[in-house]
């Protein structure tokens with residue numbers, strides 16, 4: 001089973017503010033949905049609480065060391081148990097979807113990264129550890145302009161999307 005990570009981060013590796021995303025980019029949410037659809041998605045308890053409900057048409061695996069429970073999700077106290085659950089169910093690509101804690105501790109297991117870099121240099125309280133791309137190969141890249149309304153107000157910032165695979 002391949003372990004993939006999917007994350008959106010700002011210019012200074014920001015990923016979250018007040019247990020939410022610091023930006024709203026509709027197209028990137030659509031992209032996230034398309035990539036993760038019908039897969040097992042693994043997240044920390046805080047990220048699940050920030051989303052508030054299981055994401056449709058995906059199997060939600062939640063990591064928590066406490067007594068957390070919620071209907072329609074699977075809760076695990078260890079990463080290994082969560083990996084085993086997905087593997088036994090025949091998953092071929094498990095997605096690690098955050099947050100900061102989970103990205104940091106699971107990074108050594110990651111084989112493939114789906115990265116959205118956002119043109120954002122504002123406030124944050126959750127960060128992605130800096131990635132050294134020298135051991136990764138870029139296999140896909142797309143760029144998106146900012147969306148500005150008729151009053152010249154930025155509706156969503158510019159972003160780029162890159163897919164990387166770990167070099168052997």
Ligand SMILES: NC(=O)c1ccc[n+]([C@@H]2O[C@H](COP(=O)([O-])OP(=O)(O)OC[C@H]3O[C@@H](n4cnc5c(N)ncnc54)[C@H](OP(=O)(O)O)[C@@H]3O)[C@@H](O)[C@H]2O)c1
Pocket residue numbers: 006007008009014015016017018019020021043044045046047048050063064065066068076077078079097098099100101102103105126
């Ligand atoms: N930009 C993005 O793409 C993106 C994606 C996802 C999330 N985020 C942001 O990230 C922030 C949340 O990140 P966070 O670091 O605060 O929280 P988190 O990683 O979502 O969740 C942390 C919790 O997960 C549980 N946990 C962590 N490691 C574990 C392990 N090895 N075994 C069992 N349980 C484990 C613990 O839950 P218990 O306390 O219950 O034990 C811990 O408190 C939010 O701001 C969110 O919006 C951003």
